[in-house]
Amino acid sequence: MDYASIATRAQAARSAGQQIVLVLGLGFVGTAVAGNLARAEQGGKALFFVIGLDRDDAAGREKAGALDLGRSPTYANDPSLERVIRECCLTTKNLVGGVDPRLIALADVVVSCINLDVQRAPGQTEKLTVPTEGYAAAMRMVGAHMRPGTLVTVESTLPIGTCDRVLYPALCEGQAKQGVDVKAQPPKLAYCYERVMPGPDYLDSVNNFWRAYAGVDAASADAARDFLALYVNTAQFPLWRHKSTRAAEMAKLLENSYRATNIAFIEEWSKLAEGVGVDLFDVIKSVRVRKGTHDNMMLPGLGVGGYCLTKDALLAAYGAEKLIGIPAEMPFSRRAILTNERMPLRAVEWIERHFAGQLAGRKAALIGVTYRPGVNDTRSTPSEIVARALLERGATVDAYDPLVTHWDELPHVHVSQDPSAVLRGAQIVVICLPDPLYRPFLADALKAELTAGAIVVDPWNMIVDACAADFARRGIALEVYGRGDYAKAAAAAVKG
Numbered sequence: 001m002d003y004a005s006i007a008t009r010a011q012a013a014r015s016a017g018q019q020i021v022l023v024l025g026l027g028f029v030g031t032a033v034a035g036n037l038a039r040a041e042q043g044g045k046a047l048f049f050v051i052g053l054d055r056d057d058a059a060g061r062e063k064a065g066a067l068d069l070g071r072s073p074t075y076a077n078d079p080s081l082e083r084v085i086r087e088c089c090l091t092t093k094n095l096v097g098g099v100d101p102r103l104i105a106l107a108d109v110v111v112s113c114i115n116l117d118v119q120r121a122p123g124q125t126e127k128l129t130v131p132t133e134g135y136a137a138a139m140r141m142v143g144a145h146m147r148p149g150t151l152v153t154v155e156s157t158l159p160i161g162t163c164d165r166v167l168y169p170a171l172c173e174g175q176a177k178q179g180v181d182v183k184a185q186p187p188k189l190a191y192c193y194e195r196v197m198p199g200p201d202y203l204d205s206v207n208n209f210w211r212a213y214a215g216v217d218a219a220s221a222d223a224a225r226d227f228l229a230l231y232v233n234t235a236q237f238p239l240w241r242h243k244s245t246r247a248a249e250m251a252k253l254l255e256n257s258y259r260a261t262n263i264a265f266i267e268e269w270s271k272l273a274e275g276v277g278v279d280l281f282d283v284i285k286s287v288r289v290r291k292g293t294h295d296n297m298m299l300p301g302l303g304v305g306g307y308c309l310t311k312d313a314l315l316a317a318y319g320a321e322k323l324i325g326i327p328a329e330m331p332f333s334r335r336a337i338l339t340n341e342r343m344p345l346r347a348v349e350w351i352e353r354h355f356a357g358q359l360a361g362r363k364a365a366l367i368g369v370t371y372r373p374g375v376n377d378t379r380s381t382p383s384e385i386v387a388r389a390l391l392e393r394g395a396t397v398d399a400y401d402p403l404v405t406h407w408d409e410l411p412h413v414h415v416s417q418d419p420s421a422v423l424r425g426a427q428i429v430v431i432c433l434p435d436p437l438y439r440p441f442l443a444d445a446l447k448a449e450l451t452a453g454a455i456v457v458d459p460w461n462m463i464v465d466a467c468a469a470d471f472a473r474r475g476i477a478l479e480v481y482g483r484g485d486y487a488k489a490a491a492a493a494v495k496g
Contacts, residue, residue: 016045018048019109021051021107024114025053033206034085035095037111037231039088040230049095050088051107053097071085077198077199080203110150110153125314125334125337139152142174143178144174153190153213153227157194157253158249158252160320164245172187191245191248192228200374208233208237211228211232211239212241213225213239253312257309257312257336260310260312260333263304264335267343273483277484277488281482300481302344303343305371313336314337345386347459359390360395363395364398364429366422367399367429368432369413375403378409382432399415400415400419400422426454427455428455429446431458431459439462450471457480461480465486471490
């Protein structure tokens with residue numbers, strides 16, 4: 001929608017008592033935040049008029065245009081998202097999309113949901129690039145357009161020190177370009193990191209979840225608290241006020257790094273279980289009964305993917321070293337990232353061993369290419385690591401995923417929504433995703449389509465019990481992360 005039309009509607013909304021909130025960045029987080037804010041109400045009346053702002057390029061215009069038509073700019077396995085966006089755009093008409101930065105001047109609150117990625121070569125965690133200057137440029141733009149007194153909150157995952165060393169100075173620089181005396185009228189900047197969860201509760205995870213915040217000063221923190229309290233379910237999920245923006249930045253990075261390290265820890269136990277003939281899935285489930293101390297122990301799997309767990313410990317180290325200037329060795333966290341990065345390659349090693357290193361011309365089928373069941377996000381998926389390794393060794397690769405029609409990172413890999421077509425003629429199968437929707441059909445499809453000499457790698461214990469004996473009888477190899485017990489049982493079943 002054009003600037004003049006949005007400005008007219010925003011003025012009418014303000015006259016009706018609504019706050020104007022601008023969400024900067026209409027990606028995975030920004031879409032959920034915009035939809036959630038737009039549906040917030042009190043006494044049957046919408047609290048906010050929400051503007052979704054993206055870049056004025058082809059991708060940004062497409063996202064903003066989709067929003068104006070009442071469609072979600074991003075996919076999520078949450079039917080409430082499309083419904084809410086459609087209602088707020090077309091019925092209550094308090095949600096719009098645009099690409100004109102002048103829209104920032106209309107806002108009472110700016111919520112920044114811009115991605116900030118770590119750039120590094122695989123296999124190492126020492127040489128890192130984090131393009132914080134791009135984020136600083138965005139904050140200078142915000143400062144150059146926003147009215148004094150506007151609250152700016154940041155939901156993006158950031159290196160430690162980014163708010164006070166990068167974003168706040170940039171915001172002040174932008175305000176100074178308007179002639180604002182930033183000493184007399186300092187900008188309000190708060191860090192309110194997102195905990196948006198992909199899946200069927202994607203939209204609700206914005207407001208029905210524990211939220212934390214901090215400000216660059218007390219006035220910023222107070223304003224962030226008051227804003228969050230308008231739409232977060234604080235009765236069930238009280239807000240947590242951190243002592244500083246650095247503490248809040250660290251909290252976000254620590255919780256994701258803890259999870260990544262938990263996953264990496266299980267890898268060495270998976271190998272041990274395979275060697276000593278033990279079902280590690282059974283063992284872990286028995287340990288998980290200890291609620292409060294061990295119930296979050298991870299299960300074996302292909303590896304880690306997505307935007308957060310593959311990088312967040314490195315953002316912590318980068319911020320400490322480059323922005324604050326202190327050493328940050330962090331050996332456990334760095335090693336966990338490398339362990340998780342190598343985890344998918346175990347599947348390829350098994351496959352190479354099975355075919356004595358001769359993979360050229362063999363057809364491989366990958367089951368699942370997203371990083372998590374129920375989302376269509378393919379960033380940093382373990383499937384990509386497997387696919388690239390197989391392609392480098394001369395295999396051909398097809399993939400099945402019901403949520404993906406085009407694999408952006410590997411556009412030359414054909415992705416089908418027909419699992420039987422992908423499996424037909426395959427000599428190599430890797431189950432890359434433990435999607436529960438695969439369970440009703442996958443074992444039968446493998447039995448129907450595979451022939452002697454093929455190999456199946458099941459990192460998630462998806463089809464072992466259903467297929468092990470059948471595969472043993474028919475000469476199909478099966479390799480499973482963390483299951484050292486099934487081969488003997490399958491051989492006994494064949495003899496029996």
